[in-house]
Amino acid sequence: MRGLHFAALLAAAFLHPIPDSSAASVFRCEDANGHVTFTRHGCASDQLQRLQDARNPTPGGGEAIPLADPGRRVTTTPASPGEVVIVGQQDDGCGNLLTSSERRQAIIRQEIRSGMSRADVENSLGKPDRVTASNGQQRYHYREKRKGGGSRQVSFDEAGCVKK
Incomplete structure (x- = not known):
């Protein structure tokens, strides 16, 4: 009996229309x-x-959208080269000290720069050989793989960003 009741509730949920959540x-x-x-x-x-x-209605899921009216012509002027306005910017959590291009180049060159996150460091140098923490700050330790190689240490602040 319970299984039948659950199936009826599930069927009712699928038959109920869902409001359009894609509008912003x-x-x-x-x-x-x-x-x-x-x-x-x-x-x-x-x-x-x-x-x-x-x-942004889904195709075929709503009312017909009127096509362009061929009798009405709209003239447009070419876009003038002007100032680019940035409306919103993603916060990387490290103060946006690096642009995405600078971040990408540093990872490719295996450079560590202020403003990089732990994930950026791991993308650049790989998983650390050892991780230590003190006073809320973490350090990644890397040993050089070559003969006679030294070690490298990367320090992070409380937010998980590289500090120099």
């Missing part, structure tokens, strides 16, 4: 010079802010 609030920000940016975090106080419809 996107703001269209226009400054006094006419530069337009789109952001999910709102606009600066000196910009004109409008809410942008950001729904």
Whole structure:
């Protein structure tokens, strides 16, 4: 009896429509010079802010989308080379001291730089031979694989970022 009740509940859950969770609030920000940016975090106080419809319906899963009207032509001006506006930036947890390009080059060259994470160090040098910790700070110890090679030590701060 319990199995039948569970199956009925499961079937009801699959038949219930799920609301569209792919929609997000996107703001269209226009400054006094006419530069337009789109952001999910709102606009600066000196910009004109409008809410942008950001729904992205699944193909074949909704209403028909009207095609372009051939009688109506819209002229566009080519984009002028201007200032690039960064709306949002990912925080790497280490103060964003390195750009992604600098980080990638350091890993390829097996260099350790301030602002790298533990994962970056392991991508560059591999798993450490030994790990020590004191006062909330961790150290990775590496032994050189070559004959007569020395050792290398990388220190991390409390946030897990390389410190020099």
